Amino acid sequence: xxxxxxxxxxxxxxxxxxxxxxxxxxxxxxxxxxxxxxxxxxxxxxxxxxxxxxxxxxxxxxxxxxxxxxxxxxxxxxxxxxxxxxxxxxxxxxxxxxxxxxxxxxxxxxxxxxxxxxxxxxxxxxxxxxxxxxxxxxxxxxxxxxxxxxxxxxxxxxxxxxxxxxxxxxxxxxxxxxxx
Numbered sequence: 001x002x003x004x005x006x007x008x009x010x011x012x013x014x015x016x017x018x019x020x021x022x023x024x025x026x027x028x029x030x031x032x033x034x035x036x037x038x039x040x041x042x043x044x045x046x047x048x049x050x051x052x053x054x055x056x057x058x059x060x061x062x063x064x065x066x067x068x069x070x071x072x073x074x075x076x077x078x079x080x081x082x083x084x085x086x087x088x089x090x091x092x093x094x095x096x097x098x099x100x101x102x103x104x105x106x107x108x109x110x111x112x113x114x115x116x117x118x119x120x121x122x123x124x125x126x127x128x129x130x131x132x133x134x135x136x137x138x139x140x141x142x143x144x145x146x147x148x149x150x151x152x153x154x155x156x157x158x159x160x161x162x163x164x165x166x167x168x169x170x171x172x173x174x175x176x177x178x179x180x
Contacts (some may be wrong), residue, residue, distance in 0.1 A: 018142065029127030034115075036153065049084050052094060056101055065111050066094045074108050 050067060058069035060076045069077045080101075087097045101109045113119035 017137055017143050021138065022131070026128075026131040030124075030129045033123055033127035048088050048094070049081065052084050052088070052097055053081060055098060055111050056084075059105050059109060144147045 053067040054065055056066045058064055058066045058071075058074065058077055058080070060069065060071060060074050062069055062071055062074070064070070065076065066080055083101075084097060087100065092100075098110070103118070107113070113122050115123045
């Protein structure tokens with residue numbers, strides 16, 4: 001008896017808890033945003049210099065990362081690399097070298113803003129925007145699926161309160177315009 005009643009209702013679709021899905025997406029976005037970046041642990045000084053050059057901006061005004069500055073005879077690129085090489089040769093840590101450049105040129109020398117203070121917004125906003133967008137998309141799709149299908153009016157019959165001649169004229173015009 002219960003089986004017949006279940007078949008009469010149609011296939012059972014399990015309820016999805018959208019709050020749990022949204023919380024999981026937000027957690028994933030925050031995890032990606034705050035995941036520690038593994039630094040290359042290479043003993044080779046040239047690799048370390050290249051790595052540090054990727055974290056610094058060229059201050060000649062080109063707006064490019066120091067490694068990628070392509071200005072012919074750039075007045076600052078060579079000097080900045082010599083300074084990095086000298087610091088690496090002295091055995092200074094990467095953080096200390098970056099701090100030296102920040103003291104000399106300001107925070108604009110860093111290719112990515114430090115994750116502290118107001119700059120933290122730059123690190124959090126993309127993940128939060130992605131999570132918010134996913135939640136909105138889920139809600140919109142959910143509302144679309146709940147919407148009842150539009151009732152189609154068979155040809156030759158007009159809805160109540162509408163002139164049948166005008167209705168047929170409008171229907172034919174719509175058919176002509178959509179066939180093109």
